[in-house]
Amino acid sequence: MDEQGASRAAMGAEELVAHIEEERDKYLVFRVADELYAITVSAVDEVVEAMPVTFVPRAPDFLQGIINLRGRIIPVMDLRTRLGLEEHQQDQDSCFMVVRFELGDREVALAVVLDAVEGVLDLSPNQIDPPSSIGDRAEDTIVNGLARDGERILLLVDARKLLTEELLESAFGAI
Numbered sequence: 001m002d003e004q005g006a007s008r009a010a011m012g013a014e015e016l017v018a019h020i021e022e023e024r025d026k027y028l029v030f031r032v033a034d035e036l037y038a039i040t041v042s043a044v045d046e047v048v049e050a051m052p053v054t055f056v057p058r059a060p061d062f063l064q065g066i067i068n069l070r071g072r073i074i075p076v077m078d079l080r081t082r083l084g085l086e087e088h089q090q091d092q093d094s095c096f097m098v099v100r101f102e103l104g105d106r107e108v109a110l111a112v113v114l115d116a117v118e119g120v121l122d123l124s125p126n127q128i129d130p131p132s133s134i135g136d137r138a139e140d141t142i143v144n145g146l147a148r149d150g151e152r153i154l155l156l157v158d159a160r161k162l163l164t165e166e167l168l169e170s171a172f173g174a175i
Contacts, residue, residue: 029118033085036154043159045098050090076111101159123147
């Protein structure tokens, strides 16, 4: 191969590497109970310290209440309750992950109670598998894939599956 051809081949390889690196998506990794979950960073507005929650009468069990976050009233979902897990007292690692997604014809902001945030992770498509038959657990309703990170397995959460239209109506009907 001549020098010009080698140069073009090298440039092609660099473009390919850049393209592959762009294919990697960033995920926020968090813990609820003893399980690790991940959600695409693009679905997350922010992560904030846990704060006092205002109780809402007649709200569904999974809705802890509402918070006033810089002038925005945001419902707070207890992910443990949503997943059918045992209750847990919030501690210094507990936080709220504010996610924003479209549900039907409205945009929804939702604060989700997490036990802890583990960090941000880049995942490539070859690390992600479709959800297998995990069983009849509540996670199945919000999980849209499984990711491998070394020896760890992460359950990938689809923000749009955190609430259904029915759950949304019952949650916001109480507010």
